[in-house]
Amino acid sequence: MNAPESVVAEVPVITVDGPGGSGKGTITTRLANYLGWHFLDSGALYRLTALAVMKKHVPVDDEEALGETAGNLDICFDTSGDAVRAVLEGKDVTDDLRREDTGVMASRIAAIPAVRTALKERQRRFRQAPGLVADGRDMGTVIFPDARLKIFLTASAEVRAERRYKQLKEKGESVNLTRLFREIKARDKRDESRSVAPLRPAEDAVIIDSTGLSIEEVFNKVVSLV
Ligand code: C5P
Numbered sequence: 001m002n003a004p005e006s007v008v009a010e011v012p013v014i015t016v017d018g019p020g021g022s023g024k025g026t027i028t029t030r031l032a033n034y035l036g037w038h039f040l041d042s043g044a045l046y047r048l049t050a051l052a053v054m055k056k057h058v059p060v061d062d063e064e065a066l067g068e069t070a071g072n073l074d075i076c077f078d079t080s081g082d083a084v085r086a087v088l089e090g091k092d093v094t095d096d097l098r099r100e101d102t103g104v105m106a107s108r109i110a111a112i113p114a115v116r117t118a119l120k121e122r123q124r125r126f127r128q129a130p131g132l133v134a135d136g137r138d139m140g141t142v143i144f145p146d147a148r149l150k151i152f153l154t155a156s157a158e159v160r161a162e163r164r165y166k167q168l169k170e171k172g173e174s175v176n177l178t179r180l181f182r183e184i185k186a187r188d189k190r191d192e193s194r195s196v197a198p199l200r201p202a203e204d205a206v207i208i209d210s211t212g213l214s215i216e217e218v219f220n221k222v223v224s225l226v
Helices: 005-010 024-035 042-056 063-071 100-109 113-124 139-143 157-170 177-193 215-225
Strands: 013-017 038-041 075-078 085-088 132-136 149-154 206-209
Touching: 013 024, 013 139, 024 038, 024 132, 024 215, 038 042, 042 063, 042 075, 042 085, 042 100, 042 113, 042 132, 063 113, 100 177, 113 139, 132 139, 139 149, 149 215, 157 177, 206 215
Parallel strands: 013 132, 013 149, 038 132, 149 206
Antiparallel strands: 075 085
16 A cells, blocks of 8 residues: 555655766765665666667657657566666666667657656655655656755766766777767757756755766765755
8 A cells, every 4th residue: 555645745855966977876876875765766767768669669759659658667676686677578678778879769758748747656656765865857846846955966068978988888888989978968958958847956956066076075065965
C-alpha cells in the first residue's frame, strides 16, 4: 500500500539540477550514500525512454506515441550489485544508457510535453523515507518544488565537454572533443529553450559553479549546505 500524500510530502528532498557534465551525477550519488537516502537519476528515465523509442522505432514527431512509450516503460533499477544496473524490458541496458546518441535522443524527446507528463508521477514515487536526493534539470522547479534544499550545479561548456570527453574515452568510445563541445552547446540550448520545464535554476536554488573546482571541493560545499 502507498503512503498517504501528506506523509510522502514530509519526506525530505534535496534537488540538484544543472546541465550535463556539471558533476551532478557524482555529487548526487555521493550525497545519497553519505545521507543514507534514496537517489533519483531522472536523466536515466529520459535516456531509458529514448532507448525504448529507438528500439520500437517510434516516430519522433508522433507526440502521442512518444507519451505512450514513456508511460508504459517496462524498467527497473537493479541495485543488487556494486553499481546500479538499468534494465529495460528484461535486458541490461546500463552501457547503452550513457552513449552519446542516447543522450541526444533523450534531450529531443524531453522537449515533448506528453513525455514529461508521463514521467512526472514515476519520478515522484522515488520520494520515500528517510529522504531523496534527486538529480535532473527540473527537480527543484517542477517535480519537487517543496524540496528542503535546491542546488543548481553548473560549469563552463568547455570544462563540461572536457569532462565528458575523458569519461567517454575511458569507456573506449571514439570521441572528438570539438564535436562533443558543439553537441553540449546544442543540448544546452534545447534544454534551456523548450517550452515545458526548461533548464533553469529554481528561484530559491543555491547556484554552484564547478568550473575550476574539484569534485571534493564541490562535495564539501554541498555538505556544508546540507
Ligand atoms: O542528465 P542526463 O544527461 O542523463 O539527461 C539526458 C537528457 O534528458 C538531458 O539532456 C535532458 O534533455 C533530459 N532531462 C530532462 N529533465 C530531467 C533530466 C533529464 O529534460 N529532469
